[in-house]
Amino acid sequence: MKNKPKLKIFLNVLLMAVMIGVVFYVVDNSLSDIFAQLMKTSAVVAVLVVILGVGYQFVEGQSIKEIVESFQPNFTMTDGFFTSCYVAFYRIVSFGTGTLVSEVLFYRKKGLAVSQGMGVTALHMIMYKLAVIFLAVLGLISQFTQLYESSPKMIPFILAGMIITFLIVFAILALSVSIRLQVLLTVWANKFIKSQKLRDWVDKCNIQIYSLRDTVQTIIKDRSALLRIFFWNVAKVLIWLLIPYVALVEQHPTIDLLQVLSYTSFSIVLAGVIPTPAGIGSFEFVYLLLFKPLVGTVDAVSSLLLYRFSSFVLPFLIGMVYVMLIKRREIKEEIIAVREESSE
Template identity: 35%
Template sequence: MSELKQRITMKAIIKPTIFFLLIGYFVKYLWSSFDAIFLELLETSIWLVLIVIFLGIIYQLVEGKMVQTIIKVTEKPFRSWEGMMASCYAAFYRVVTFGAGTWLAEINFYHRKKLTISEGVGVAVFRFMLFKTAACVLAIFFLITEWYLFSTEIVLVVIICIFINLLINGIILLAALSMPLQILFVILCDRWIKKVKWRAKVDQVNLQINALRQMTSDLMRKKKLLFEMIFWGIVKALIWFIIPYICLKADHPEFNLFISLALISFVTVISGVIPTPGGVGSFEISYMIFFSPYVGKVDAASSLLLYRFATFILPFIIGGAYTFISRKKTEKD
């Protein structure tokens, strides 16, 4: 087996293994409280559920606006609702492919909307980076303003995770903008890849990297557009981040909005450095660890389920409906 195949195989094994270990720990952690959590969910107000659904939809609309803003750099027509559908389409395939087909689905969506493959890759990469950046910005803000409310250990862990998230963004940007790295890639391919078939694929990848670098360079030069993207990224993160507070404030009036926002921003940056499909497993464990001391295990778990419905299940449902309708329309044509 080649080294490349070994790496792919190891990656395919490691991520699901970590995922099931974390889910197993999560189930064990809540096993004695499942009946109380179930009863808590049964008592949930229909108005609270509707508010959570509303916030989930508003998030997707803002996501669509952000995607449209990114695509402006290509000067190609793209509507904000299409950006929303791109996000939900990717969310649908995140579930059905266990995280493996998320990026391929999103890039394919953009390609069907007349973007080149490299432009689609650029949009998907920037969407990924913007959410990480927004979460880090909010986490840094709350560390500065609310640091005295948290233990030294928590502050240290959050700082380390913020650094790792920003480092990931930096590496992606460097790879997209660095000509020396691209030259090194070409040199290595020239040395080790001799088959004509694979050489053609390398040439294609090289052309896509060129286009991605050009798109990234154009976007970095358009400061107004870049700040607009970051603005929408922070707005959409806040829409999701306010959900736990909405779910918990009725039973815990002493639970401060800023503490809730700080906790969910910390959870997001911490789960972002743990390699599980879609962050599932790592997010749940982090959420319970951070929220349980403030509101108890049962209320933390019930708010987590509502949060995950808005951020994971709802876009999956919308994306599934879009996929079904699109396929039916294609079959008719």
């Protein structure tokens, strides 16, 4: 039993060392272009990009708080802020595979049951998707003529992306509201799906949907809660959409704000339905396809890299500091516990 605390310290130190190694690998191989672009950017644009990135995290923190406080009244906007950064860190160091697990784990540390954490994570994702669709629809309405003239072939893809995203959200919400529908899906899956991997996937979906049902039913007791959550999600997505405009307006002072907001929202919608890891490659592809005719290849790539820094790298860096401080505190507490044990 005496060796157990020492083993725990060793494992924590090892985990911290592995994390640091992965961080250096990712920064050197995947994020170097983004940092290089940031160094070439004017100080004013760089500061604005950082402000928008940090501002997004605070608004995201408020949107998470609105969901979680139904289960944990002591959960604050600051907790929500660090939830987002914590998840951003693990999204990168796990190469996308640990995103959902890390979010549920964070909620668990804040006193939520695992099922509640899964429900909060699912509702968080759904409200984000609804906000993106809402803004993309407004963007398509306002920019349809311009888009038809510059990139008419993109319109069917944008519409398809919106429809697919909406159908996914609608299906999840329908299953979460109707137990009968979920039972029918389970029976159908058991009868017709023979692949064990697919059956396991259906089982995981059922657990998440069950958790989501409990979450939604808890939150809708406050009739205004869903509207508040939706509002904060729209606000956070709008901040994201502003980043490319800030990155481009210095070199292109006549660029249209609504057009930039709309094109960025289209990129986010399509990135969510094109199957690539974490939606990164698909977002870049659509973004460049839309913005190259507008501002040229060089400026389109530059604005994309700044967008990635603000929305992707900055929360990762904040999350990295947060996680390292937590690990340092845990190791320190374990060392103190071992010393106290040894002195007895």
